[in-house]
Amino acid sequence: MQAIIEPSIPSRTHGFKEGTRGKVPDFLSLIRACTRNRDLQRGIRLHDDILKRGLLGSHAGALVTMYAKCDALLKAKSLLDRYDIKDVIAWTALIAGYVRAGQCEDAFYLFEHMQQKGISPNAVTYACILKACGTLGALEMGKQIHDEIMKQGLLQNDVVLGGALVDMYAKCNTLAKAREVLDILPLRDVISWSALIAGYVQWGQAEEAMSCFESMQKENISPNAVTYACILKACGMLGAIDKGKQIHEEIESQDLLQDDIVLGGVLVDMYAKCGDLTKAHCVLDELPSRNAVAWCALIAGYAQQGQGEEALKRFEQMQQEGIPPNGVTLCCVLHVCSQLGRIEEGHNYFTDMGVKYGLKPPIEVYASMVDLFGRAGHLEKAVRLIREMPCCNHSVIWRALLAACRKWGDISVGRWAFDRAIEVDKKDGAAYILMANIYAAAGLQESAKGIETMRVENNAW
DNA sequence: CTAGGGTTAG
Numbered sequence: 348m349q350a351i352i353e354p355s356i357p358s359r360t361h362g363f364k365e366g367t368r369g370k371v372p373d374f375l376s377l378i379r380a381c382t383r384n385r386d387l388q389r390g391i392r393l394h395d396d397i398l399k400r401g402l403l404g405s406h407a408g409a410l411v412t413m414y415a416k417c418d419a420l421l422k423a424k425s426l427l428d429r430y431d432i433k434d435v436i437a438w439t440a441l442i443a444g445y446v447r448a449g450q451c452e453d454a455f456y457l458f459e460h461m462q463q464k465g466i467s468p469n470a471v472t473y474a475c476i477l478k479a480c481g482t483l484g485a486l487e488m489g490k491q492i493h494d495e496i497m498k499q500g501l502l503q504n505d506v507v508l509g510g511a512l513v514d515m516y517a518k519c520n521t522l523a524k525a526r527e528v529l530d531i532l533p534l535r536d537v538i539s540w541s542a543l544i545a546g547y548v549q550w551g552q553a554e555e556a557m558s559c560f561e562s563m564q565k566e567n568i569s570p571n572a573v574t575y576a577c578i579l580k581a582c583g584m585l586g587a588i589d590k591g592k593q594i595h596e597e598i599e600s601q602d603l604l605q606d607d608i609v610l611g612g613v614l615v616d617m618y619a620k621c622g623d624l625t626k627a628h629c630v631l632d633e634l635p636s637r638n639a640v641a642w643c644a645l646i647a648g649y650a651q652q653g654q655g656e657e658a659l660k661r662f663e664q665m666q667q668e669g670i671p672p673n674g675v676t677l678c679c680v681l682h683v684c685s686q687l688g689r690i691e692e693g694h695n696y697f698t699d700m701g702v703k704y705g706l707k708p709p710i711e712v713y714a715s716m717v718d719l720f721g722r723a724g725h726l727e728k729a730v731r732l733i734r735e736m737p738c739c740n741h742s743v744i745w746r747a748l749l750a751a752c753r754k755w756g757d758i759s760v761g762r763w764a765f766d767r768a769i770e771v772d773k774k775d776g777a778a779y780i781l782m783a784n785i786y787a788a789a790g791l792q793e794s795a796k797g798i799e800t801m802r803v804e805n806n807a808w
Numbered sequence: 809c810t811a812g813g814g815t816t817a818g
Contacts, residue, residue, distance in 0.1 A: 379810050412810055439811045446812095474812035481813095510813040517814090541814040548815090576815040612816045619817095643817040650818095679818050711818080 374402065378409040387417040408434035415440035420448060435461075439472045442479075451479035455488070470501045474511040481518030489515045493528075503533055510539035517546025522555070537563070541574045544581075553581035557590070572598075572607040579613045583620035591617045595630075605635055612640035619648025637668065643676045650679065655687040662696075672700065674709040681715040685722050693719045714743040721751020726760050742772050749781040753788070761785040765798075774807040 374397055381390035390413045397406050407430035414423035415437075423441050432438070438461040445454040458468065458476050468476070473492055480489035493512060496502060502509050509532040516525035522543075529535060529543050540563040547556035560578050563570065570578070575598055582591035595614060598604060604611055611634040618627035627645050631637055642665040649658035662680050666672065672680065677700055684693030697716050700706050708716075713736055720729035729748055733739050745768035752761030761782060768778035779802035786795035 376809085382810055409810070416811075434810090436811050441811090443811055469811090471812045478813070505812095507813050512813085514813060536813095538814050543814090545814055571814095573815045580816080607815090609816045614816095616817060638816095640817045645817090647817060673817095675818055682818075715818090 372396075374406050375409055378406065378413050382409075382413040382416045385417050387414075387419055390414065390417060404430065408432045408437040411437040412440040415444035418444060418448065420444050420450075433464075433466055435466055435469055435472065438466060439469070439475060442472060443475045446475050446479045446482070449482070451483045451485075454479045455485075470496075470505050470508050473501065474508050477508075477511040477515040481515040484519050486516075486519040486521060489519060506532075506534040506536050506539070509534055510536070510542055513539045514542035514546070517542055517549070520546075520550050522546055522550060522552065526559075535568075537568050537571050537574060540568060541571075541577060544574060544577045548577050548580050548584070551584070553584040556581040557585075557587075570597075572603045572610050575603065576609055576613045579610075579617040583617040586621050588618070588621040588623060591621060608636060608638060609640075611636070612638065612644055615641045616644035616648075619644050619651070622652065624648050624652065624654075637665075637670065639665070639670055639673050639676050642670060643679055646676070646683070647679050650683045650686065653686075655683045658683045659687075659689075659692075671704045671706065672696075673706070674712050677708070677712050678715045681712070681719050685719045688723060690719060690723050690725065710738075710741050710743060713739075714741070714747045717744055717747040718751070721748055722754065724751075724755050726751060726755060726757055730760060739767070740771055742768060742775050742778070745771065746775070746777050746781070749778060749785070753781050753785050756785065756788055758785060758789055758791075773805050776802065776808040779805075779807055 374393060377393055378390065380386070381393065390410070394410055397403055397410070407426050411423045411426050411432060414420070414426065420441065423444065426432075427437065427441060438457060442454045442457050445451065445457065454476065458472070461468065473496055476492055477489060480486070480492065496508065496512070502512075509528075513525050513529045513532070516522070516528060525543050525546055529539055532539060540559065544556045544559045544563075547553070547559060556577065560570070560574070563574070575594055579591060579594055582588070582594065598610060598614070604614075611630070615627050615631050618624070618630060624645070627648055631641055631645055634641060642661065646658045646661050649655070649661060659680070662672070662676070677696060680696055681693050684690070684696070694716070697708065697712065700708050700712065713732070716732055717729045720726070720732065729751060733744060733748065736744070745764045748764040749761060749768065752758075752764060765778055765782040768775050779798055783795045783798040783802075786792075786798060
């Protein structure tokens with residue numbers, strides 16, 4: 348008698364092994380599908396189901412990966428802590444999640460912790476950690492990772508890792524090293540080149556960025572939207588409007604403005620920085636979608652040229668188009684108001700952010716507002732604003748107030764601001780210097796010297 | 809198959 352062989356259904360197609368007894372779902376495939384689609388809600392239901400069936404032990408790694416990819420880092424971490432997960436992918440996924448969230452120290456901690464547990468990092472793990480190094484400017488750590496990568500020969504067949512390495516050196520302001528690494532990479536592509544170009548732009552070396560752009564093309568690697576964005580920024584820094592126009596034409600001929608929201612803003616910024624506001628405005632008008640960044644580039648351009656009234660008009664126009672201002676836009680507008688001495692108007696824009704748009708002003712906006720009041724000599728208004736702030740535990744706030752106190756020679760408010768500044772950051776060199784200046788300007792040389800002594804004692808610069 | 813690299817306005 349022949350046994351009945353049940354048909355096997357590939358798990359990747361449905362996720363259910365329907366032929367097997369009791370229809371046990373293939374949870375691993377289902378979780379992976381949630382990871383792919385970033386479907387957190389479905390992932391949570393699967394977790395629940397798996398828990399009820401007592402299957403968590405064998406699925407914890409996949410769940411950590413899913414939660415991490417969905418940016419549910421606390422859930423991922425608590426599973427990782429509770430189960431003895433040996434899966435390098437799960438650890439790496441959580442490390443990547445922390446790096447995405449800007450929690451690079453947590454990423455480093457996990458990286459150490461996984462190795463203590465005997466789990467070896469692989470190329471993907473190293474790429475994540477390199478990104479964390481770049482974000483924090485942790486050059487020494489980055490070098491150690493580089494050494495390890497070389498020992499293991501991981502660059503031979505991995506273009507991504509090479510790009511991450513170039514980016515790390517570039518972000519740490521070691522551009523010669525970044526260039527050297529790129530030159531000897533076995534594999535390099537438009538992204539590794541763009542990482543280097545972006546680095547030169549970030550650190551103010553626009554000429555070098557231009558020259559890399561040429562070298563890249565000599566290697567027959569074509570620029571993409573990101574490369575163009577970097578190069579346009581370099582053009583703006585150099586005031587190289589002819590080169591900028593040429594890049595603009597290339598972008599148009601490749602129709603890149605249609606599906607890249609970033610490029611439009613950079614283009615407006617390039618023309619604005621080169622002083623051609625008419626052209627900047629023209630480009631903005633023709634963009635398929637105008638966002639706050641593109642508008643802000645134009646507004647800043649007008650402000651830069653001393654055309655504050657025009658800048659404020661554009662700000663109104665932006666809002667009429669239904670685009671809410673964000674923190675950066677508002678800082679820029681408040682700066683314009685400060686230039687024009689339009690205190691009330693600036694304060695109205697500030698309150699609009701909460702009242703009209705329901706947005707919580709970021710700390711930089713509060714600092715701009717303190718600056719606006721302070722420069723105008725309304726120190727008591729600046730102080731009142733600080734007292735009403737949800738949190739004034741930031742150096743920028745106290746520096747703005749101190750700068751105003753220096754301008755108006757207010758020793759008592761100045762001393763108060765200085766004491767708070769030092770509470771926040773004992774090494775806030777700018778605060779010491781501002782306070783010493785305030786005392787010195789008032790003829791209180793002994794007090795000024797006292798502040799200077801404090802600065803040296805606290806090793807502040 | 810489940811984890812990884814470059815970009816924008818002050």
